[in-house]
Amino acid sequence: MQSGDDEIKEIFLSEAFEQTEELNKLFTHLEKNHTNKQAIEAIFRITHTLKANAAGMGLEDIAAIAHVLEDIFNEIKTDNITLNQDLFNDLFKANDILCALINQVKTPGLPVKFRGIKTKLEVRVKKLKDEASENNLQDAAHTSQAQLNKDYKKPVLKRKSPSKAQLEKASRLTKTILTDAKTGIDMIHAIQALAPSETTDPNPEESIEKEAAKNKPADDTKIVISENIHIPVRKLDNLLNLVGELIIEKDRVIALNGEHGKGRLNEYTRLQRITSELQFSVMDIRLVQVNVLFNKFHRIVRDVAAIENKKVNLLLEGTENEIDRNILQIISDSLVHLVRNAISHGIEPKEQRIRQGKGEHGTLKLSAKSEKNEVIIEITDDGQGIDPKRIAKKAIEKGLLTKENASLMSDEDIIYLIFEPGFSSAEKITAISGRGVGMDVVKKAIDSIGGTVSIDSQTGAGTTITLRLPSSMAMKGALLFELESGAFAIPLSYTKAVIAISKKEIHQIGNNLMTTHLDKNISLIYLNDLFNLKQLSDSGKEKFMLRSFNKSSMDEKLHIIIISFNKKDIGFVVNKLLQQKEIVEKPLCKPLREVKFISGATILGNGNVCLVLDAPAIVNFLFKGSKPSTHQSQFAAETNY
Structure with missing residues (x-):
């Protein structure tokens, strides 16, 4: 049995992981469009909430990083600093540190170093604020000079020169207003009080009370409780195991009493219906929308494209389709590998795409759809496709295929050699590809849950990899x-x-x-x-x-x-x-x-x-x-x- 503190900790971790994933997504959107006010406001709200939650849990390290991010976006909201690529790199790194700190709360390990990025962000923000202030002063100076030049060109009206006493009086008044702005404001208020308008309320306190009474809800003592609750996955797994045991026991009871229980047919039918409804209800609770996984790829695509020096747009479709959470967890690493491969092997560099008449931005699409008891996930790119001749050549070089067998195989069968252990078509080893590990692991993961993977590729046009997955592993x-x-x-x-x-x-x-x-x-x-x-x-x-x-x-x-x-x-x-x-x-x-x-x-x-x-x-x-x-x-x- 868990204590109340453990329950609160699990709820915090669940929310914190969702918040950092959302930050990755919003940072990616804002990086492409610096004027996205909605993204700026959303980031500010998330960092403020995360800071407050972490502080309430006594997690000062997480609160400190979230506080710095909150300050940064407060300055961005008020146009005190402007966004640039260096700042975005630091923002992504800070979010990675946040994820590491949150993971440490879940599974304690070596301490996470965070003060470096915290200090770096503080220094960078101060520098950007100073630059923005200097630019504002320069703009103000240019504006003042332009106004002076404009005024200088105006015709000068001849009027009587002021006396010495008038000049001295004006000088004293100007110094007073410039020295103490509050005095100037008080003077304005005093003037307004001496000359009340027709709309002035003779009893402002009474009016305020009346206005408050108008806006007061009919019943301000009513407590509203959220209809959603956070349930740890382990509890759902335990519940599902119990339902499985119940179904097995139900089958056993019906089988043992089948011969002697003909008069109890209605009872058995009712038992069958109740257990079936309970089973599907529990399975339905375990279903999550695929956008839980898809939203992670905004950051992944951004990072891989930066490493490969390519420009890639990510499109998501069918994110509302649901699938068993355990299946989503099992295929997450496989999907990451397929996306990285699509960018590294599939989408061409900008210069090559322009020569081929394509746009300089490649397109990677993740889509999901439901069919009967299956969920179909497709990873589609508009890159160069898979060349069967190149695959066959690499397979022969690695000893996976002989020339004689290669000549007898269809292009489709040759393409499927990429799932062989140790196979890689990369010419050189990079941080993304060329190590000969990956596609065979993807295949094993899909096979382990009863799914299938297929490839449709056209040279020069792109590739679509289709994963057909069961919607649930429970039954x-x-x-x-x-x-x-x-x-x-x-x-x-x-x-x-x-x-x-x-x-x-x-x-x-x-x-x-x-x-x-x-x-x-x-x-x-x-x-x-x-x-x-x-x-x-x-x-x-x-x-x-x-x-x-x-x-x-x-x-x-x-x-x-x-x-x-x-x-x-x-x-x-x-x-x-x-x-x-x-x-x-x-x-x-x-x-x-x-x-x-x-x-x-x-x-x-x-x-x-x-x-x-x-x-x-x-x-x-x-x-x-x-x-x-x-x-x-x-x-x-x-x-x-």
């Missing part, structure tokens, strides 16, 4: 089937079709099995043979993977689940198809999590444990393998992959 659709050892499940996101054919419709080519589905050749594998391997290297042994096929009769009907992953289709031969079902998948604990080809487990209504297949791992093993054997190489060659 997933699965197809249950049976092998000799029991029940298994495979996610529906990888299931393309289910067919039943006879053995005579299967053709043996070397050590591999093939069949035809929708006029396309499909490789087949008996899952029993795969799971009976004592070690993975045995898969290359002669006819080891044909044992079940050779034992079956020619007229036997075979149940096949066709899996599609990474643009590769393969058929899994199983003993029996069971049902399609929504499952709550749980990760395996050590040491079982090291078991190959299994991603997790669920519990069925009969109380039995059902293992969930890791379809991407199986497909990758069959087509590649960590150390390709003769069988695997032949398997890939015969299926034209």
